[in-house]
Amino acid sequence: MSLTTEKILSVKHWNDKTFSITTTRSAGFRFRNGEFAMIGLNVENKPLLRAYSVASANHEETLEFLSIKVQDGPLTSRLQHCTIGDDLLINSKTTGTLVLDFLLQGRNLYLLATGTGLAPFMSIIKDPVTYKHYEKVILVHTVRTESELAYRDFLSTMTEDEVYGDFTQGQFYYVPTVTRENITGQVVLQGRCTDLIEQDVITNTLDLPPVDPTRDRVMACGSMSMNKQVIDWCETNGFEVGTNSKPGTYVYEKAFVD
Numbered sequence: 001m002s003l004t005t006e007k008i009l010s011v012k013h014w015n016d017k018t019f020s021i022t023t024t025r026s027a028g029f030r031f032r033n034g035e036f037a038m039i040g041l042n043v044e045n046k047p048l049l050r051a052y053s054v055a056s057a058n059h060e061e062t063l064e065f066l067s068i069k070v071q072d073g074p075l076t077s078r079l080q081h082c083t084i085g086d087d088l089l090i091n092s093k094t095t096g097t098l099v100l101d102f103l104l105q106g107r108n109l110y111l112l113a114t115g116t117g118l119a120p121f122m123s124i125i126k127d128p129v130t131y132k133h134y135e136k137v138i139l140v141h142t143v144r145t146e147s148e149l150a151y152r153d154f155l156s157t158m159t160e161d162e163v164y165g166d167f168t169q170g171q172f173y174y175v176p177t178v179t180r181e182n183i184t185g186q187v188v189l190q191g192r193c194t195d196l197i198e199q200d201v202i203t204n205t206l207d208l209p210p211v212d213p214t215r216d217r218v219m220a221c222g223s224m225s226m227n228k229q230v231i232d233w234c235e236t237n238g239f240e241v242g243t244n245s246k247p248g249t250y251v252y253e254k255a256f257v258d
Helices: 115-124 128-133 152-156 193-198 201-206 224-236
Strands: 003-013 018-023 036-043 046-053 063-068 087-095 108-114 136-143 172-178 217-221 250-252
Touching: 018 087, 046 063, 046 087, 046 115, 063 115, 108 115, 108 193, 108 224, 115 136, 115 217, 136 193, 136 201, 152 172, 172 193, 172 201, 193 201, 193 224, 217 224, 224 250
Parallel strands: 108 136, 108 217, 136 172, 217 250
Antiparallel strands: 003 018, 003 087, 018 063, 036 046, 036 087
16 A cells, blocks of 8 residues: 555535545646545554545646544544644545446436535546536535535536636536425425436436436446435446446446545
8 A cells, every 4th residue: 555645735614514625636646537545544653544535636736535524433533623734644546436437428427426425526527528528417416404515606606617617618517406405596406316317307407308328327426325226227227337348328436434
C-alpha cells in the first residue's frame, strides 16, 4: 500500500449528517473519474482507512471527499472533527466500477445516487468526455431531508457556470428528491430515485423519452437496498452490467464507508 499524506484545505459541514473535505493533491496521484480511494487517519500509530469516492474531477488540482457522520464509526467519528491543516492519509491506488470505461456509449446517462453516493458522480459530471459519450446526463440525488442535498447550489447552476457551462448547457439535468419532507414551491421531487425511475416520473418531468436499455445507460451508487433495487430493475428491463473487459449498459458501486 502506497500512502501519501495530504493537508486538509477546507471542511464543509452540509448539515448534522454529512460533510466534505478538500485536500492538497500530490503530483503523482492519478485516477479515473468515478473511482474511489482508501483514505483515513493515523490512529494509535496505525493507519485507519476506509473507501471514499473522489468527488473532485481528475483535472482539478485538489481532492475532495464527501462523508456521512457516524458518531461511533471508527473513522468518521474522528474525520468529522478534522480542521484545516490536519493530515489526511490517501492510498495512491484507486479503483471502482463507476467509470465510463465500463459502459457502452449511448443516448442518455442516468446517474442515480442516494446520500453520499453522490460523490463519484460529482467527478463524472465535471468531465467533458461524459458529454461526448451521451446526449443527456441526468443526475438524480435522493436524500431524506432538503438539508442533505449536498452541492445543491452548484448542481442547480452548473449549466450556467463559467467553467462547466460551456459543455454542460443543454445536456445536464439535476433532479433532487427527498423522502421525508414535503417541499412546496421548489423543483424538488418527492420519493426515492429508484421508484421515480421505475414509474417514469423522471422522464416525464424532464420531457425525455422512456428509459431504453438499447440506448440509455445507468450508474448507481447508494445503500445496499438501493443498489439491489437498481440491479433488479435493470436486469428485469434488459440492461446488462458492465465490466472492464466487457462494457455494458449499467453499473453500480459496492464500496461503503462506516
